[in-house]
Amino acid sequence: MPETPFASVILGNEPGSFPHGVLAERHPAIIRQVRDALPYGPGQRRALDELLRNCAEGTVEPLPADAPDRAAWQAWGLAEYAGRSWFDVPWLWSESYFYRRLLEAVGYFAPGPWRGIDPFRPVKRAELDAPETDRELAALDGLRDLPEPERDRALLHGSLWGNRADLGFRLSAEGAEDREPAPALVADDSERLWSLLPPDGTAGLVLVADNAGRELVPDLLLLAHLLAGDRIARAVLHVKPHPYYVSDAIMADVLDGLERLRTAPGAAGEHGRLLRRAMADGRLTVRAHPFSCAPLPYERMPDDLRAEFAAATLTVFKGDLNYRRLVGDRRRPPTASFAAATAYFPGPVAALRTLKSEVVTGLTAATEARLVAAGQRWRTDGTHALVQVN
Ligand SMILES: O=P(O)(O)OC[C@@]1(O)O[C@H](CO)[C@@H](O)[C@@H]1O
DSSP: OOOOOSOOBSOSTTTTSSSIIIIIHHHHHHHHHHHHSSSOOHHHHHHHHOOOOOOOOBBBOOTTTTTTHHHHHHIIHHHTTSSTTSSBBBBBHHHHHHHHHHHHHHTSSSSTTTOOOOOHHHHHHHHHSSSHHHHHHGOOOOOOTSSSHHHHHHHHHHHHGGGGGOHHHHHHHTTGSSSSOOOOSEEEOOOHHHHTTTSSOEEEEEEOBBTTTTTTTHHHHHHHHHHHSSSSSSEEEEOOOOOOOOBOOHHHHHHHHHHHTSSSHHHHHHHHHHHHHHHHHSSSEEOOOOOOOOOOOOOGHHHHHHHHHHSSEEEEEHHHHHHHHOOSSOOOOOTTTTHHTTTOSSOEEEEEOOOOSSSOOOOOHHHHHHHHOOSSSTTSSSSEEEEOOO
């Protein structure tokens, strides 16, 4: 299936641009953070130092011959991009491959004791254990007596704004968490979103998750709320098959999040226990598809994933990176149609995302003009959000 033909693919080779800053500054900062996070041995430290040098000045190197996912990466573009500068290949590709190389450096895929050890786990755990998470969970008790539409809205917005909790983003956006979110969404199709869940409660919802911790917890609460009220019959939660973009959720993070909920007092604990039952009886399943960490737009998804999304009543994509992959990581005007950009998608689809990179579609000209009048930071500073549906 061809990618949307208009608008050029974003590269990271323009000094001063946001993508360039991610490759030149955020990635080295992530390596330094990982180096300090766990007691890695000399071999791992050497490999991390080598990656630090390579990602700033060097070229994309192939994966080792025995890497389990070598064939997949060759097909995803490595065959074409090996030997080129990290800055001259599609930005989305370069970022994804950076995380793959980071896992290589710490021995995540190699036989031995470090296999499967998440280098980002310490930062993810610290966030999940933070007192802010307790406060957010306690706030759920205040929703009990609200009318249903208000509770719907609160839980949807909890999941939406939970996307600000993104540990990679915070590394290069100091104080982002403390900045007030903008009062209005730049696009709001929430009514359409709710209308896609039929009142007979038969819907199957797919939620393509983004970050662990303080984003995944409100995602889980939203699913629990929908299952508890028989608004959906079943849910599938897609997480990443391995650590990615610092705080993206993997299965271990789902288990941590569920445990955090199950052991919380009040309504949060009830939601957690409901989710445990839903997992036991198959109403809630978790998937970790290899394509979830692919360096490609969803337009190029494999057939099995396409069939799964086609069968869902609604698929919800969370977060900035999933948005870039959903609409294509291309330079489009913000008024380009979201419906056209997602026309390839095999079923009803929604995006819940705070804006942390420049890709955006579906804005009205008036909204764009209002935002641009105050500068361009709205596109990347995480203070604005959208709910879009096709
Ligand atoms: O997908 P998320 O967690 O909402 O955001 C991911 C992000 O922090 O990383 C990318 C840049 O590295 C951008 O897409 C965005 O800034």
